[in-house]
Amino acid sequence: MSCEPWQCAEVSSTKKAMAITKPEVAISLIRRANRPILVVGSNAINRKLEGKLLIDYLIDFAKASKIPIVATAHMVGEFLKRGYKPAGFMSAMDIGNRLVDPEWQGIDGKGPHDLAVFVALPYYMQGLILSGLMHFATKLKTLTLDNMYHPHASWSFPNAGVGIWAENLKVMTSKFEGGQ
Amino acid sequence: MTRKNVHLKIGEMKTDTGLIKNLEVSVGKLIDDSWEEPMGPTPMPEITTLRNWDLTLLNKYKPFYLPACDLCCLCTFGKCDLTGGKRGACGLEIGAQSSRIVLLACSIGAATHTAHARHMVDHLIEKYGRRYPLDVGGLNIKVEAPVTRLITGIKPEKLGDLEEVLDYCETQITHCLSAAHTGQEGNNLDFESKAFHAGRMDQIGMEIGDIAQISTLDFPKADPDAPLIELGIGTVDTSKPVIMAIGHNVIPSIGVIDYMKANNLGESLEVVGLCCTAFDITRNWKRGKIVGPISWQLRFIRGGFADVVILDEQCVRTDIFNEAERVKAPVIAASAKNCMGFKDRTDDPADEIVADLVSGKTPGVLILDPDKVGEVAVKVAQQVAPKRRNFTVLPELEEIKKLAKTCRHCNLCRRSCPQDLEISEALKDAAEGSIKKLTELYEYCIGCARCEQVCPVKLSIHSFIIKAGEKKMLEETNFCRCGRGAIQDIEIRNVGSPIVLGEIPGILAVVGCSNYPKGGKDVYDICREFANRRFIVVTSGCSAMSAGSYKNEEGQTIYEEFTGDFAAGGVLNVGSCVANSHIAGAAIKVANIFAKRPLRGNYEEIADYIHNRIGAVGLAWGAYSQKAASIAAGFWSLGVPVLVGPHGSKYRRMLLGREDKKENWEVYDARTGDKINVGPSPEHLFQTVETKEEAMVTIAKLCIRPNDTWKGRSIKLSHYIDLSKRFYGLIPQDIDKFVRTEADIPMTMKNDILEIIKEKGWKETVIPDPTLLPRLVRKKKEIK
Numbered sequence A: 001m002s003c004e005p006w007q008c009a010e011v012s013s014t015k016k017a018m019a020i021t022k023p024e025v026a027i028s029l030i031r032r033a034n035r036p037i038l039v040v041g042s043n044a045i046n047r048k049l050e051g052k053l054l055i056d057y058l059i060d061f062a063k064a065s066k067i068p069i070v071a072t073a074h075m076v077g078e079f080l081k082r083g084y085k086p087a088g089f090m091s092a093m094d095i096g097n098r099l100v101d102p103e104w105q106g107i108d109g110k111g112p113h114d115l116a117v118f119v120a121l122p123y124y125m126q127g128l129i130l131s132g133l134m135h136f137a138t139k140l141k142t143l144t145l146d147n148m149y150h151p152h153a154s155w156s157f158p159n160a161g162v163g164i165w166a167e168n169l170k171v172m173t174s175k176f177e178g179g180q
Numbered sequence B: 001m002t003r004k005n006v007h008l009k010i011g012e013m014k015t016d017t018g019l020i021k022n023l024e025v026s027v028g029k030l031i032d033d034s035w036e037e038p039m040g041p042t043p044m045p046e047i048t049t050l051r052n053w054d055l056t057l058l059n060k061y062k063p064f065y066l067p068a069c070d071l072c073c074l075c076t077f078g079k080c081d082l083t084g085g086k087r088g089a090c091g092l093e094i095g096a097q098s099s100r101i102v103l104l105a106c107s108i109g110a111a112t113h114t115a116h117a118r119h120m121v122d123h124l125i126e127k128y129g130r131r132y133p134l135d136v137g138g139l140n141i142k143v144e145a146p147v148t149r150l151i152t153g154i155k156p157e158k159l160g161d162l163e164e165v166l167d168y169c170e171t172q173i174t175h176c177l178s179a180a181h182t183g184q185e186g187n188n189l190d191f192e193s194k195a196f197h198a199g200r201m202d203q204i205g206m207e208i209g210d211i212a213q214i215s216t217l218d219f220p221k222a223d224p225d226a227p228l229i230e231l232g233i234g235t236v237d238t239s240k241p242v243i244m245a246i247g248h249n250v251i252p253s254i255g256v257i258d259y260m261k262a263n264n265l266g267e268s269l270e271v272v273g274l275c276c277t278a279f280d281i282t283r284n285w286k287r288g289k290i291v292g293p294i295s296w297q298l299r300f301i302r303g304g305f306a307d308v309v310i311l312d313e314q315c316v317r318t319d320i321f322n323e324a325e326r327v328k329a330p331v332i333a334a335s336a337k338n339c340m341g342f343k344d345r346t347d348d349p350a351d352e353i354v355a356d357l358v359s360g361k362t363p364g365v366l367i368l369d370p371d372k373v374g375e376v377a378v379k380v381a382q383q384v385a386p387k388r389r390n391f392t393v394l395p396e397l398e399e400i401k402k403l404a405k406t407c408r409h410c411n412l413c414r415r416s417c418p419q420d421l422e423i424s425e426a427l428k429d430a431a432e433g434s435i436k437k438l439t440e441l442y443e444y445c446i447g448c449a450r451c452e453q454v455c456p457v458k459l460s461i462h463s464f465i466i467k468a469g470e471k472k473m474l475e476e477t478n479f480c481r482c483g484r485g486a487i488q489d490i491e492i493r494n495v496g497s498p499i500v501l502g503e504i505p506g507i508l509a510v511v512g513c514s515n516y517p518k519g520g521k522d523v524y525d526i527c528r529e530f531a532n533r534r535f536i537v538v539t540s541g542c543s544a545m546s547a548g549s550y551k552n553e554e555g556q557t558i559y560e561e562f563t564g565d566f567a568a569g570g571v572l573n574v575g576s577c578v579a580n581s582h583i584a585g586a587a588i589k590v591a592n593i594f595a596k597r598p599l600r601g602n603y604e605e606i607a608d609y610i611h612n613r614i615g616a617v618g619l620a621w622g623a624y625s626q627k628a629a630s631i632a633a634g635f636w637s638l639g640v641p642v643l644v645g646p647h648g649s650k651y652r653r654m655l656l657g658r659e660d661k662k663e664n665w666e667v668y669d670a671r672t673g674d675k676i677n678v679g680p681s682p683e684h685l686f687q688t689v690e691t692k693e694e695a696m697v698t699i700a701k702l703c704i705r706p707n708d709t710w711k712g713r714s715i716k717l718s719h720y721i722d723l724s725k726r727f728y729g730l731i732p733q734d735i736d737k738f739v740r741t742e743a744d745i746p747m748t749m750k751n752d753i754l755e756i757i758k759e760k761g762w763k764e765t766v767i768p769d770p771t772l773l774p775r776l777v778r779k780k781k782e783i784k
C-alpha cells in the first residue's frame, strides 16, 4: 500500500489526504457525519471487482449504510436498471458546484452536507473536484472509496489492488448491515 | 513596419509653381470608409469596453474552480501556498489565481492564432500585394468577415486591410497578457472578463488567418459540396516517397505543392498532413491526404510511413526530431516559432541542404523560405525513400511477446497514462501469447508516450500498442469533407428563421483536438446522433477527422451519409482550427442577415441576440490546448455554451448556472421591460461531462433558448426527453423549468409530462422578447 497519488503527477502541495488503513475508519467517518452523501461517477460500470461490477457493490453499500447517492454522468440509468433509485443525479461539475455553496440545502433540501464521499469518477476529474472542494468548501469533509489515493480529499484509501478494494467494500457493507 | 502608411515618391513633377524633384510623402493612414452601415457603440473595444457584458454573463454563469495546483510559482516571492484561504505574497487568492491561469491560457491561444494570421498575411501580401481582393465565397457571401466587422467595425476588402485588424488584436492581446503580471489584476471576475476579451481577439485572429488563405490559396469558397478527401493511414501509398507535414500553418506545405506542380511531380509523391495543416493542404490540393488527428504523430512516424517530416507551427510534438531520427526521416522545421534547435539554412543553396539531409550529415534543418522548403522536401523525399524503404521502429509481434516477459508489472506506466490504460495486464497476456488486450488499447491510446518515460525496463509501450493495432491502422481508409470555409449568406437566410424559432433544434459545433477519453468513435457517434435528429452539425479540426474516421452500416463515412450544407441534418466541416471563426461567424450572420441587427461595432447586442435566440452549442470532446481555451472563450463571450470532455476539466474552471436558483434566470422582455423568468436556458456556459451519453443529453438541453416558439420548444424538448429516457432511463426531472405553456410539451408525451410538472407546482409563463440588456427595451420604463 502506498500513499502516493494514483496518477503520479497529481501531487498535492502542503495538504494531503489522511490515508485510511482500515475500512472501519471510513465507516466511522460516515457514521459520525450528520449529512453524508455518496457521489458515484461513470467508472461504476467500468470497474469489475472479482467478477462483480463496482456499481453493484455500491448499491449494496448504499442500501446497508442508507447513504444517499448522487449519480453523475449517465449513471442514474444504470442504477435504475438495477432497481435502485438514487437520491439525485446531476453532472459531476454541478454537484461539485453545489457543494461549495454553503447555502445549498443538500440533495434532499434538508440542510448542507457535511461529508461528501466520492467514488468512480475519472481519476483526474475526481481529483480536480476534490481540490475545488478542499479550497472552497471549507466546512465540508471529503472521503474517497476508490482503490486510488486521492491527495486532495480529506481522507482517502491508499492505492491498492482490486482484491483489497473488493474486500474493503464488502467489510464496509457488512458492518453497516450488522449495525456494528 | 510602415504597412499602414501611404507612401508617395515623385521623381520629377512640373507644377504651376515650378519643378519638384525627388519628393517623398508619407501619410499615417488613409481611412477608406465606404461601408454605409453606421458605426455601432463599441468599435475596437478596449480591454474594459465590454466588461459590463462579460460581468452580466459571469453573474449568470459563475466560475467553479478546480485548482490543478495549490501553489503559485509565477514570481520570485513564491512559491506561495494558496491552500486554506491563504493569500500569496502579492495578496492573490486561489480563485483569482485560477482565473489568472485561464487568462494566461486564453492569451497564449489568442496570441498563437493571431501570430499565425500575421505570418499568413505578411507572407501573402509579399506574394500577392496589399491590394489583392478578399473573396471567401464570391457572390454567395456579402458579409465576408462577420467577426471582424462586429468587433472592430472594419469591413476588410483587400489583403492590406487585414493588417490594421491584426495591429488591433496584437495590442489587445498584449494588454490581456500584461494583466496577468504580479500585482496587476486581482479580482477573479476581472481576470475572467479579460479572458473573454482574449477570446474575442482569438476569434478575429482565426478569421483573418482563414479569410487570407481562402482568398489567395484557391481553397473551397463556402462550398457545401467541397470534395471528399482521403483520410487515414491506410490511404497513404507508401510505394511513393511520402512527405508529411505536421502543424497548422500551411504556407510551407504550399511551397511543396507548388514545387511539385511546377515540376510535374503531382503523381509521383504523397503529401500528407497531420492535424490542421492536413486540412489546409487538402483545401489547396485535393490529392493531398489527411493522416489523422494530432495524437497520431508517433503512430505515423514510428510506423515508418514518412520519408520527410515538415514541421510548421502549433501542436507539434517537441521531441519529433528524435522520433524522426530513429526512423531515418529528415526533418525540416519551417516556422520561426518552432526552430527545434536546428541550424538556419534558409540562405543556403537548396542542393547543399538536400545533400546534407540525404547523407544524414544533419538530421534536420531550419528553412524559413516556403519555396525552398518545397524544393528541399521534394528532393530529399525522392532520394531518401529508396534508402529508407519505410524503415520502422515498430517491433515484430513475436518480439513484443518476448519483451513483454520482462515487464515487472510495477504499474508505473498505467499511473502515468492519462487514459489509465491497463497496460500491465495487456503485457501479461502478450507474454502468454495473446495480443488481444494490447490491440484493444489502440483505440483509446492518445499517443502521448508518457508510459514509456517511466518504464523501468524501457519498454516501448506505445510502439507495442501501435504494432498490435497495425491491422486496424492500415485499414483506416476513410473520407473527410474538405474544409468548406464560411457559411453562405443564402444558407443563413434559409435557416435563420427555423433556428431562431427553435424548429431546427440546434447547431452543434464539434470542434477541437483529440484528447478523447475513449477514442474518436464517441465523436462520430455524437455527430451522427444529432445529424439524424436534424440538428446542424458543424465540425472542424481534429474532431472533423475523427468524425470522418468511422463508417455506417452501408460503409459510408459521415460525410458521405450527410450533406455538407448548413441546414438541418447537414454535417459540414468548416476546416482547420482557424476556420472555427466561421462557426461564430454563422451565428453572428444569423443575427445580422436574418434578424437585421446592426453588425458594425455592435458586440453586446449581437452577443445578446445569439445568447437568447440561437440554440448553438460547442462540443470540444478532446480539447487540450491553450488555443482550444481561447476558442472557447470567444464563444463564452458570445453567450454560446461550450461542453468539454472529461480531460477538459483540467482547464480548471467551469462557468456554471444554477438551475435551482430561480432568480438567476430572469431576462427583460424587450417589448415591456418586464423581468421574465425563462428558466435555465441555456443552463451552463462551460461544462465538463464524463461520458458520451451524458454529452448527448446535455447537448440537447443546452440548445434550449428563451426565444423558442412553442413549436420550437416542443421540438427541442422532445429531443431532450428522448435522449434522457434512452440514457438516463427517465423523463428529465427539471422538465418543469423548460415548459412555459402547455403548448411547449411534445404532443406524444403530454400526459406524462403534465403530471410531473403539476406535481412540482408548475405555473404557466409568457414567452418574452428576451434580452439581458436594459437599453434594448423598447418601451421605456424604469429598469431595476
Ligand code: SF4
Binding pocket: B072, B073, B074, B075, B076, B077, B078, B079, B080, B087, B088, B089, B090, B091, B092, B182
Ligand atoms: S505571483 Fe503572487 S501568488 Fe504567485 S508566486 Fe508571486 S507572490 Fe506568490
Ligand code: SF4
Binding pocket: B406, B407, B408, B409, B410, B411, B412, B413, B414, B423, B424, B427, B454, B455, B456, B457, B458, B459, B461
Ligand atoms: S512501467 Fe514497464 S515494467 Fe512497469 S508495468 Fe509498465 S510496462 Fe511493465
Ligand code: SF4
Binding pocket: B413, B416, B417, B418, B419, B420, B421, B423, B444, B445, B446, B447, B448, B449, B450, B451, B452, B461, B462, B465
Ligand atoms: S501513449 Fe497511450 S498508453 Fe502510453 S501513456 Fe499515452 S495514452 Fe497511455
